[in-house]
Amino acid sequence: MKFPGQRKSKHYFPVANRDPILEQLTQVVQPKRTYICGIDQTLVDIEAKVADELLTRYQLPKGNSTLIDDESAHALYQEIKQQALISDEFAGGTIGNTVHNYSILADDRSVLFGVMSKNIEVGSYAYRYLCNTSSKVDLNHLEPVNGPIGRCFTLISDGGERTFAISKGSMDKLTPEFINKDIVQNSSALVITAYLMRASGEDQMTQAALQAIEYAKQADVPVVLTLGTRFLIEEDPQWWQQFIEDHVTILAMNEDEGEALTGLSDPLLASEAALEWCDMVLTTAGPLGLYTAGYTQETEKRQTSHTLLPGAIPEFNRYEFSRPQRKSDCEEPIKVYAHISPFMGGPEKIRNTNGAGDGALAALLHDLAANTYHKSNIPSSSKHKSDGLCYSSFSQICKYANRVAFEVLAQHSPRLSRALPEREDSLEESYWER
Ligand SMILES: Nc1ncnc2c1ncn2[C@@H]1O[C@H](COP(=O)(O)OP(=O)(O)OP(=O)(O)O)[C@@H](O)[C@H]1O
Numbered sequence: 347m348k349f350p351g352q353r354k355s356k357h358y359f360p361v362a363n364r365d366p367i368l369e370q371l372t373q374v375v376q377p378k379r380t381y382i383c384g385i386d387q388t389l390v391d392i393e394a395k396v397a398d399e400l401l402t403r404y405q406l407p408k409g410n411s412t413l414i415d416d417e418s419a420h421a422l423y424q425e426i427k428q429q430a431l432i433s434d435e436f437a438g439g440t441i442g443n444t445v446h447n448y449s450i451l452a453d454d455r456s457v458l459f460g461v462m463s464k465n466i467e468v469g470s471y472a473y474r475y476l477c478n479t480s481s482k483v484d485l486n487h488l489e490p491v492n493g494p495i496g497r498c499f500t501l502i503s504d505g506g507e508r509t510f511a512i513s514k515g516s517m518d519k520l521t522p523e524f525i526n527k528d529i530v531q532n533s534s535a536l537v538i539t540a541y542l543m544r545a546s547g548e549d550q551m552t553q554a555a556l557q558a559i560e561y562a563k564q565a566d567v568p569v570v571l572t573l574g575t576r577f578l579i580e581e582d583p584q585w586w587q588q589f590i591e592d593h594v595t596i597l598a599m600n601e602d603e604g605e606a607l608t609g610l611s612d613p614l615l616a617s618e619a620a621l622e623w624c625d626m627v628l629t630t631a632g633p634l635g636l637y638t639a640g641y642t643q644e645t646e647k648r649q650t651s652h653t654l655l656p657g658a659i660p661e662f663n664r665y666e667f668s669r670p671q672r673k674s675d676c677e678e679p680i681k682v683y684a685h686i687s688p689f690m691g692g693p694e695k696i697r698n699t700n701g702a703g704d705g706a707l708a709a710l711l712h713d714l715a716a717n718t719y720h721k722s723n724i725p726s727s728s729k730h731k732s733d734g735l736c737y738s739s740f741s742q743i744c745k746y747a748n749r750v751a752f753e754v755l756a757q758h759s760p761r762l763s764r765a766l767p768e769r770e771d772s773l774e775e776s777y778w779e780r
């Protein structure tokens with residue numbers, strides 16, 4: 347409960363009677379708006395704590411996201427329902443979570459491409475999905491379909507590991523015609539997930555995603571890819587390396603996905619390797635915190651004032667105060683890395699790790715979109731003398747992503763219910779008075 351608080355007592359009645367001369371002086375120029383867009387398989391997460399024996403019985407490899415047929419989905423649902431194992435049901439989908447969190451953090455618009463059931467009953471999964479999505483996420487470009495949206499059984503093992511079983515419903519029925527070219531080309535970024543590449547048969551989700559990528563590339567809009575699960579990448583790492591090289595500006599992954607992609611278990615080395623194929627990398631590493639890696643122009647590098655960190659690349663964070671740039675925008679690109687340990691060591695009680703990585707990516711996207719916003723409204727700012735990909739430094743982005751991940755860990759749902767506090771309760775007042 348937030349208390350109503352005190353309000354100012356000054357009122358203007360009627361508003362139109364303000365001094366017409368003075369009013370001219372106070373006219374506010376409307377700033378140009380920015381937004382990001384994303385594509386997802388529309389899914390509701392059905393969360394249940396289960397024994398490993400259940401995973402074995404349904405042939406669900408631990409930690410993976412496996413597509414299951416309708417029959418298995420029905421049996422699985424009945425079983426967890428009858429045993430009262432279902433703890434929560436939330437709107438999910440990795441990109442759905444990311445754009446929702448972006449809209450909450452930025453208090454601004456994002457656009458989601460995907461499908462939505464044509465006929466929606468109150469209480470159905472489609473209804474819940476809509477109810478649990480921020481009103482700042484523009485859902486007007488969802489493609490109406492005849493069937494239900496997807497269900498993602500989010501099965502939590504004793505150790506906290508998550509195993510996903512996907513009953514796809516009509517989630518892959520998005521068609522390329524429903525990707526709005528103008529929306530993609532005027533956005534600050536297009537966000538996609540590796541999961542979109544596994545549609546099969548007549549389902550056109552993969553083609554729809556490739557169409558959106560094509561539009562984004564034509565307009566130089568950054569394409570941001572999040573890897574989803576290591577199992578998907580392990581199937582053909584070379585294919586993914588080529589995919590990233592051909593299409594991706596920013597890559598988001600966790601350390602397992604990084605290892606599947608590059609063969610390197612060290613998240614720093616995996617991030618470095620991935621920089622051969624894209625411009626920037628966000629690598630989350632669970633309790634070890636997270637890394638950002640990317641490029642900056644040699645003459646614009648900025649030295650950190652933090653302790654230089656040891657690692658597979660000694661003193662790797664030396665230039666973490668630099669801003670990320672696309673490699674092609676640098677005459678003499680240098681690689682820059684930053685790392686941060688979990689905010690305050692992680693929450694006292696981790697309620698749910700589901701979506702912490704999606705939260706971290708949303709923070710990065712917020713920083714990126716803030717840069718586009720600033721550039722389109724104050725193009726003459728010295729900040730934009732050289733083209734930066736983000737508004738802040740590698741180091742700041744680490745802090746922000748880490749803080750948002752903490753917030754997701756401290757709550758039940760993978761989607762933020764509110765933005766971060768303007769001021770951290772935990773910091774001394776003196777910090778703000780500096
Ligand atoms: N056990 C933990 N203790 C403290 N912080 C954690 C812990 N697990 C995760 N975090 C924080 O959350 C961030 C993201 O976590 P993680 O690497 O597990 O993401 P992920 O596997 O991509 O998650 P998801 O796929 O659910 O979005 C980490 O970088 C770290 O800041």
Ligand SMILES: O=c1[nH]cnc2c1ncn2[C@@H]1O[C@H](CO)[C@@H](O)[C@H]1O
Nearest residue numbers: 387411438439440498510541701760
């Ligand atoms: O196949 C999939 N497509 C899209 N999203 C998925 C898939 N499998 C799992 N998740 C989503 O990943 C989120 C955590 O990062 C979960 O909320 C889950 O819905």
